[in-house]
């Protein structure tokens with residue numbers, strides 16, 4: 474990341490290309506998603522834009538270069554995510570599945586596993602999807618808890634050269650895949666004899682073994698395919714275990730570092746859109762008075778505070794994504810700040826901007842409330858701030874030798 478904070482010519486190009494794609498394909502998609510009441514039909518609406526994004530090479534942009542992809546640095550990721558999430562954060566979440574599901578493959582996979590599990594996402598057409606199957610009905614904040622606590626309930630029972638996986642999973646994007654027969658790759662957090670482990674199931678193992686119990690009807694991010702499913706006798710070769718049995722807790726936590734950092738950028742995208750709406754309202758609306766309401770100092774103060782906080786979260790998220798994706802030692806701490814501070818700031822800022830607009834904002838057809846619905850998701854997805862993320866910060870602060878200046882490079 475350049476210390477000057479100027480975007481390079483390539484990053485300027487990425488920003489314009491991503492914005493053009495979003496305006497051409499994601500704006501209309503977001504309108505169509507809002508108009509469709511059925512959660513499954515809503516999620517399927519994304520497929521044509523997904524295919525266009527694959528053809529344009531964007532999916533490869535989620536795969537690091539050493540594994541055959543074309544991912545840039547963390548700031549590049551932030552630029553793309555902000556431009557797309559400004560129109561359709563649900564689309565980004567759908568497409569970014571490999572960011573989480575393949576992270577443990579890169580970390581612990583053998584060269585053969587990496588080549589096989591990454592291959593579908595290097596395709597130049599189609600709509601390959603990946604799911605990180607961590608969350609379970611009944612809660613996952615304590616997925617590492619040992620018996621007699623439930624911890625991770627999904628089991629992987631050895632049978633010859635295979636594991637037989639049974640259990641219920643929830644929330645993760647694309648658990649059923651486009652057609653109910655599963656995503657191209659599902660990284661399953663499960664309990665094997667050696668402890669919590671990660672086993673990768675491919676479509677050939679999943680087809681016919683996924684029972685969808687419910688497609689969630691989300692109030693925001695409504696185009697995400699999120700469901701509660703039952704995995705029934707999913708037979709996966711033991712060769713699909715990542716690392717060793719018992720390594721799953723650390724691998725799972727690491728898998729969510731980069732995506733946690735990205736939540737700050739999702740919050741920026743929602744704040745930026747809400748700011749734009751409130752700003753235009755303040756500049757043009759007199760609300761029966763003799764001047765535009767921006768002339769009232771109290772209104773301008775709301776805008777000033779909001780703008781400053783958006784800029785702060787944007788820079789924090791750039792730094793966090795850069796550190797997380799480059800495996801910098803500060804990556805975890807910066808990702809946690811971007812996740813927690815970014816998501817909570819997002820809710821506060823958009824709520825303030827709604828108060829600026831006043832009662833008009835409370836009409837479903839007025840375009841600001843939808844961004845609060847999106848922002849409300851960010852403190853609770855990617856590990857809720859209370860149940861997962863603040864606990865991780867708590868652990869970090871209690872680590873022997875923790876230096877408060879080191880994350881900022883000022884130690």
Ligand SMILES: Cc1cc2nc3c(=O)[nH]c(=O)nc-3n(C[C@H](O)[C@H](O)[C@H](O)COP(=O)(O)OP(=O)(O)OC[C@H]3O[C@@H](n4cnc5c(N)ncnc54)[C@H](O)[C@@H]3O)c2cc1C
Nearest residue numbers: 605607608612613614644645646853854855856857859860
């Ligand atoms: C759009 C969307 C996409 C998602 N994508 C994925 C995905 O790709 N993969 C995936 O696996 N999941 C995904 N999720 C689920 C998401 O990551 C959740 O954050 C995750 O299920 C954990 O939920 P939770 O943190 O609320 O934990 P829960 O276990 O449900 O805990 C609930 C609450 O209990 C309290 N709590 C529980 N234990 C403790 C504790 N030890 N200390 C303090 N407080 C505690 C906290 O207040 C916490 O918020 C997604 C969800 C959505 C909506």
